[in-house]
Amino acid sequence: MEQGEIELGAVIPQAGPNLPGPFPVGRYARRLQEEMRKRARVQLIGEVTGVGRSKVQAYFELRDSQGAVPCAIWLNDLEKAGLPEGALRDGAELVISGGPDYYPGGGQASPGFSFRATHVRLAGEGDLLARLEALRKQLRAEGLFELQKQLARPQLPRAIGVVTAESGAARRDLLAGLARRGWGGTVVWAFAPVQDRHAAPAITAAIQGLAARPEIEAIVVTRGGGSLADLWAFCDETLCRTVAMLRVPVVSAIGHERDTTLIDDVAAVACSTPTHAAEAAVPLDCGAARRDLERATASLRRVGEGAIGARARHLAALARGPARALQRERGALNQKIREIRASSERGLGERAGFQRRIATVVLARARRRGVERTAVARAAELQRGAAIELSATRALARRREALRKAAVTLRAHDPERTLERGYALAETAAGAPVTTADAARAAAAVRLRFADGRVQARIEGDVERET
Amino acid sequence: MAVERLEEIIDRLDSGQAGLRETLDLCGEGRELVNYCAAELDAVGEGLKELKLDELAARLDSSAEPSA
Numbered sequence: 093m094e095q096g097e098i099e100l101g102a103v104i105p106q107a108g109p110n111l112p113g114p115f116p117v118g119r120y121a122r123r124l125q126e127e128m129r130k131r132a133r134v135q136l137i138g139e140v141t142g143v144g145r146s147k148v149q150a151y152f153e154l155r156d157s158q159g160a161v162p163c164a165i166w167l168n169d170l171e172k173a174g175l176p177e178g179a180l181r182d183g184a185e186l187v188i189s190g191g192p193d194y195y196p197g198g199g200q201a202s203p204g205f206s207f208r209a210t211h212v213r214l215a216g217e218g219d220l221l222a223r224l225e226a227l228r229k230q231l232r233a234e235g236l237f238e239l240q241k242q243l244a245r246p247q248l249p250r251a252i253g254v255v256t257a258e259s260g261a262a263r264r265d266l267l268a269g270l271a272r273r274g275w276g277g278t279v280v281w282a283f284a285p286v287q288d289r290h291a292a293p294a295i296t297a298a299i300q301g302l303a304a305r306p307e308i309e310a311i312v313v314t315r316g317g318g319s320l321a322d323l324w325a326f327c328d329e330t331l332c333r334t335v336a337m338l339r340v341p342v343v344s345a346i347g348h349e350r351d352t353t354l355i356d357d358v359a360a361v362a363c364s365t366p367t368h369a370a371e372a373a374v375p376l377d378c379g380a381a382r383r384d385l386e387r388a389t390a391s392l393r394r395v396g397e398g399a400i401g402a403r404a405r406h407l408a409a410l411a412r413g414p415a416r417a418l419q420r421e422r423g424a425l426n427q428k429i430r431e432i433r434a435s436s437e438r439g440l441g442e443r444a445g446f447q448r449r450i451a452t453v454v455l456a457r458a459r460r461r462g463v464e465r466t467a468v469a470r471a472a473e474l475q476r477g478a479a480i481e482l483s484a485t486r487a488l489a490r491r492r493e494a495l496r497k498a499a500v501t502l503r504a505h506d507p508e509r510t511l512e513r514g515y516a517l518a519e520t521a522a523g524a525p526v527t528t529a530d531a532a533r534a535a536a537a538v539r540l541r542f543a544d545g546r547v548q549a550r551i552e553g554d555v556e557r558e559t
Numbered sequence: 560m561a562v563e564r565l566e567e568i569i570d571r572l573d574s575g576q577a578g579l580r581e582t583l584d585l586c587g588e589g590r591e592l593v594n595y596c597a598a599e600l601d602a603v604g605e606g607l608k609e610l611k612l613d614e615l616a617a618r619l620d621s622s623a624e625p626s627a
Contacts (some may be wrong), residue, residue: 253612270607277603301612377572381562382600388565389593397573403616428627479580490612 120205122194128194128205136161136207137219141291143525150180151206154188156223163188173212183289184216185321200498216371220320224327225260228354231329236279236336240360243341247376249305249309251278253302253340255295258283262314262345269370274378280308286315292314292328299331303340310341310373314366326353335359345369410469417491421458424498425451458494465490511543519546529554561599565592 094244131233136152138161145151151164165173165188170180180186188209191327215223231237256262263281270279282298285291295313304310305353318329325331326346332354335342341360346353356362363369432447465487511517518526524546526532539546566591571577577585 247562248603250602265605275603276606276608278608280610280612280615298612301616305612305615376562378600378603381596384595384602385596385600388569388589390585391569391572392589392593393583393611399579399582399586515620 117338118402119197121194125196128192131192132193133189135187135189135496137185137187137215137223140180140186141182141289143182152180154207155184157444162204162206163190163209164193165190165208166211169210170212175212175214179214185217185220185324186212187215188212200210217320220324220327224320224354227327227329227332228357228396231332231336231354231358236333237357239336240338240342240358243360245341245360245375246309248275248381249277249304249374251309252309252373253282253299253308253311254306255282255284255298255302255313255545256312257286258368260270260286260316262316265366266312266314266370269367272367273370273374274382275374275375275381276378278307280305286323286324286325287318290330291325295325296328296331296334299334299338299342303338308340308531311338312343312345312366312369314345314369315347320352323347325370328354328460331355332358343369345371364527365456372543405471411466413469413487414465417487417494418458418462421498422455424518425455428498441476444546460545461490461494508543511541518539518549561592561596565589565596568592 118294122266136154138156141153141160143152145167149164149166150170151162153160154163155161182242188207189211190207192205192298193208194205195201195203210258224509254263254266258281264520268277280302282302284294284298285297299311299313302308309332313326315326318322320327323346326344332426334346335355336358342354342355342358343361343363344353345363345366346355350362361369361372429448432451439555469487517540519541520535520538523539526535526538532538535551535553537550538547540549570587572582572585572589
């Protein structure tokens, strides 16, 4: 080369007027072509856009979310590849083999770079899965799977947004699921294509549009079943990154299985059917909730009214308790007073007076105790329900003790004890006491009962009154 | 969440272990929760409404520019 070797790929020391050259541009273009053609032959996978044809070749772009390469294939190479009719179309996922090339242009033709494909085939499930796996790994490593799952999901949203195809079973199934929940809120539809090359950007825009509405509390993205290639739009990196970053929870139900598409990984909840998606978007079963609420209302009313009534009755019973005990003791003491009065008629007046005084004191004490007990019981009840039981038990024990003492007192007046002191009791043969002279005359024969036994006696007549 | 708290309250009241003061407080709180839940359910109880996002957006645009 007369004007020096053109160096491509070498490190250019510095921009400036002292660089090598100037070279004729045509020679430079050819040199560029040579260098390009030296590059390694590889396979590329991506989505086809912008398909066009000339007389001798087909050209298109192969792209994914990170970038694109212009491609060209000679028509005879394309024919040899044996693609199905119409397979080279916008939106198709292709695997192409070849290497970079540069067309220097010439005459009227424009120069340009392209990837020269020598073979082309439709991407298979395996290719898509491999791509999906790589993308999944990357998004997981960035923590994008967790963001949606950390969002609080409303139990009963008033409005939900739904992205789906305008015509399709998914739309109908979702509505049926919402109806089964008994939910009558607002559904905001954002219809979008769900399968061609426009799908992913349209779905992304629809989701963003819904998320921008403040009233929408949850977003459902759904479509029916299909092959991985059919569902491929829902593995779109931009779409999935958008979903991951949303502050509104997204429920996905794509295809018939969970976790096929990447959107299932980034969404707050992944469901297998639109019906399940409806249940995930409205977690509360409104019908059941209404019934529960009615039960709760009835329960609260019952407990609220019962609490006052039951406690009032309890307090009243407690207040009556000491009064009843007082009545019992008063009765017992009155009985004793009657007995004492009877003994006093037999000359034991002094003793009876003493007993009466004691009885008065005991009665007063019992009354006081009763009043105190009432006060204590009231205070204890107001403080603590459990203490009421305890205090009632104690009051009962105290009453029992008082009764025991009364029994001891009573025993002191037992006729048997009187007999021991030298008195005798006149009885009929049947054992009935003979308490008057008239009765003795009528009986004719009596038994005299002493402390140590009974003797038979006959009534002979009246004794002359001593003067 | 209101429903869970309401269930807690009912359970506590049904246990019969709450004293008078607590019972009255719980009943008061329970009634407030019931009112809240009933209002929430009423808000989604009037039948499903369907809107389209693009129509909503169009309505928003026209209301933003009343002269247009």
